[in-house]
Amino acid sequence: MNVLVIGGGIAGATTAMALRQAGIEAAVYEAYPKAADGVGTALTLSPNGRNALRQIDADDAVAAVGIEVPGMVMQNHRGRVVGRFDGLPELPSSLLLRRDRLYRVLMDEARSRGITVEFGKRLKSVENKADRVIAHFADGTSAAGDILVGADGIRSAVRSALDPVAPAPRYTGLLGLGGWIRNPGLPVTGSYQHFAFGKRAFFGYFIGADEILWFSNVPAADPAEAKSASPEHWLAVLRERHADDIPARDIIALLKPEDVAQPGILEDIPTVRTWHRGRVVLVGDAAHPTSPSSGQGASQAIESSLELARALRDNPDVATAFAQYEAARRERVERIIARAAKINNDKAAGPVARIMRDLLMPVMMKTVMSPEKMFGDLHRHRIEFAPSPASV
Known part of the structure; x- marks a missing residue:
């Protein structure tokens, strides 16, 4: 099987590495003419994202360019601490990362494993045929494969090719x-x-x-x-x-x-209706774009990369593999998108809501907002992804 991965960001690089570990060849096609050095500010990679990276032996490389952060402190406008979240037992710490350094280390890691990466390949159109898929690029070139993965972000060109009336961000x-x-x-x-x-x-x-x-x-x-x-x-x-x-x-x-x-x-996009059709499938922000308030964008992209690669490894039929992948991911990521939307509303709270929040948060931290109740299901999620014998 030969896979075309459209997009060289976090989802694209990790998808290519996960596919390679599953014994499937993949090449990455990035729209920009060079790596994303200096692009973006910072992001947090959560324990579940780090556990996913460990399944493809990439966590050590990423941790080397990040800052370990074992928890977070919540304050009101006067600087008074109203809540504190510590990390959960037996889980790695979150990592605070410069976004461009994460891009760079993942891309370097992918290349070190023999994965082809081509820059300056902005997608123009997709031919989704019964037996193969062809990507046509703005520079006049094209590439053919058995599967095309759209890992091209919240304004995904691949998503638009799958569903011309897909909802806008x-x-x-x-x-x-x-x-x-x-x-x-x-x-x-x-x-x-x-x-x-x-x-x-x-x-x-x-x-x-x-x-x-x-x-x-x-x-x-x-x-x-x-x-x-x-x-x-x-x-x-x-x-x-x-x-x-x-x-x-x-x-x-x-x-x-x-x-x-x-x-x-x-x-964000609360629901992307079409994740796959024929030989084309979406991953990362192309499939489930959440706002940065979730703190989970990168981690969920990596998780989806693993689930997609595992489904393709375990199912010779592409349609069955895509359906299995979507079934494993949709409910979880849409719950995270909805949760982030609530956080956004709280960030823009009015004066009455702000006063109530400051009064109630210390009490809630001991009950419904304990670290385990807030993050247990989110951060403990683990995908077991043993290498394919063909990739060892």
């Missing part, structure tokens, strides 16, 4: 700003990530000895503003939205316009 009402700056001497936060429900925006930060990671989710009615306003405008917005928030205002006071990149638009 849904705006969550939040814009995301963030980045890394040098630490001029602020006290370090230890190894925990901190998240603060500010008065007018949500703020997250991690203060290390040398660098500070910061991000803000700003409610905005019109996402078009994200593409047109200047860095100076967004720095002024951050100062205004977090003027009453501790310690957000102290970190934002360190920022210069060049530290404030164009905001990202937080989006």
